[in-house]
């Protein structure tokens with residue numbers, strides 16, 4: 001986490017546009033409306049590398065509702081729906 | 092003293108090359124492909140180390156953790172923890188990592204350490220890491236992790252020699268007293284802490300150039316473009332079906348004329364009688380008429396294997412996610428459904444990657460609607476006999492277009508059935524999450540493609556030689572006995588058991604335009620779809636008598652109306668004509684009831700579709 005990132009507004013990754021780059025600030029699995037329980041969703045996101053401090057970049061979006069998104073998380077690319085990506089807070 | 096068998100287990104994140112390593116070590120030919128979730132079963136193999144130690148190695152489904160979220164991950168968890176009944180716990184766990192992407196594997200490894208099993212970290216795909224300029228301080232990594240680390244290139248000859256040497260070294264001093272298993276499911280904060288720890292270790296031991304795979308990025312810019320990507324996907328599928336027709340033709344004609352010549356030879360060399368009829372009508376006209384389709388089967392598999400090895404499958408799943416979601420399907424259902432184009436059986440097995448029980452069940456129920464390769468002989472036969480090979484708009488083959496239409500009908504009906512399930516089963520519907528790693532593209536390896544095609548072609552021929560052959564013997568027998576009384580003027584087949592059975596069933600099938608010959612062919616066709624082609628071949632060959640040197644397609648063109656032909660095509664989109672698929676559904680759902688449901692709904696749809704097609708066609712003057 002660098003100073004410049006601390007000054008940027010925090011937002012959920014689920015709202016990010018294509019081309020967005022940022023750093024994960026924290027995870028907040030409540031109220032995303034995902035079919036998974038909060039704990040399960042958070043566990044899965046961590047297991048795919050979505051942890052605090054990881055760099056993310058939104059590489060691609062789907063056609064319908066710009067969903068899902070393909071996100072670069074450090075060294076790998078993960079496809080995830082926006083609904084679940086709402087749990088990832090970036091800046 | 093003979094040392095006991097050493098038990099190894101291959102564990103690691105999905106797509107890290109475990110199965111490639113398994114194949115390299117044991118000389119097996121298990122399925123390898125470039126997408127996560129290829130292996131969904133436990134497979135054991137054996138080899139001998141350079142120092143002569145006998146080793147058993149088990150390949151397991153990839154997993155990101157030991158929590159066991161889906162049936163495939165449970166297999167891995169249970170094996171590693173020794174929960175699988177009657178299983179020995181592995182003496183040594185080989186934790187296989189994709190060296191270009193260590194974060195998730197090191198996290199998994201830290202979790203695996205708690206099981207107390209002796210473990211080795213295998214840095215696989217080291218060739219790709221080296222090419223990208225990624226350097227790993229292997230010694231330091233081993234020290235930080237407190238376990239041996241070895242590099243490997245599973246797909247290169249000799250790429251596993253370090254691993255073999257290390258196995259010998261370790262097995263010599265493997266302690267008898269294993270450490271206690273202190274594993275339990277990690278809490279969120281523990282997970283986070285292990286990932287932090289993993290990231291720290293990686294930062295210390297691995298230097299990553301800021302150079303991601305530019306090829307993958309470039310290709311994805313086109314292939315994952317919101318609009319362009321869907322166009323590319325449609326083009327790929329369209330090309331596949333055109334190729335099935337256009338490229339296979341010369342080879343099929345060659346095979347056909349080979350079988351014709353063989354039939355002629357049998358006819359002229361053997362005296363008239365039962366043996367001649369059995370060989371010519373039963374074996375050559377029957378089984379031969381199925382084998383002719385080998386080139387088409389090979390082409391469809393070639394396409395699917397190339398897409399799988401290249402790394403396109405996960406992209407296609409990405410593109411289709413929302414469209415499938417609209418029909419109530421899980422995002423991860425796409426790859427199992429696409430595999431079902433080859434055969435529904437591996438497709439249904441592949442649904443093990445789906446974590447939600449109901450989503451998995453829906454996918455299993457609709458997988459048999461995807462056009463599997465066993466339908467190709469039926470479709471091709473009827474299309475070539477009834478649809479002119481004209482070009483539409485100058486470049487699209489009309490026959491290929493109809494074939495494409497049949498595939499599309501399968502897909503659309505699968506989506507529709509899924510939608511109905513979602514709608515009427517009143518599921519408290521919340522879209523299941525879709526989270527899938529998109530692996531970097533890899534150049535398809537000719538050897539693995541060749542092995543894949545060889546395996547498939549062999550399977551097809553073995554089926555032709557066993558299931559289809561035995562069904563043919565049955566059909567030939569039914570169509571030949573009892574023999575007509577002396578002096579009978581009607582064709583001999585009219586006196587046979589086949590005719591009796593067929594004519595008894597005919598009234599049931601008359602509304603959909605099927606004659607008694609089709610009725611007869613459909614019964615053994617329950618065993619496997621291609622059998623119907625072979626059965627028609629035999630029945631019409633016997634019916635035609637001695638002079639019938641005609642190919643089955645030409646016979647059909649004279650005996651069936653266009654409406655009957657179209658009705659038959661409609662029937663085959665839906666009909667549950669495959670005993671093995673039903674058996675797999677029974678096994679994977681663990682219930683006879685779901686098997687019965689599948690069978691019934693498909694049969695009802697088949698009858699309805701044929702009824703509609705036939706009557707519309709007749710009304711339009713095709714009767």
Ligand SMILES: Nc1nc2c(ncn2[C@@H]2O[C@H](COP(=O)(O)OP(=O)(O)OP(=O)(O)O)[C@@H](O)[C@H]2O)c(=O)[nH]1
Pocket residue numbers: 103104105106107108109110111112122123124125126127128129130131151152153154215216217218219243244245246247400533536
């Ligand atoms: N260049 C290179 N490619 C490899 C190596 N090992 C595996 N691959 C490729 O990586 C892809 C995945 O290999 P698999 O063996 O199917 O991976 P897996 O770990 O069994 O995957 P799952 O069964 O899905 O968990 C395939 O395309 C392989 O050809 C390697 O050492 N070098």
Ligand SMILES: [Mg+2]
Pocket residue numbers: 109110111122129130151152153
């Ligand atoms: Mg595998």
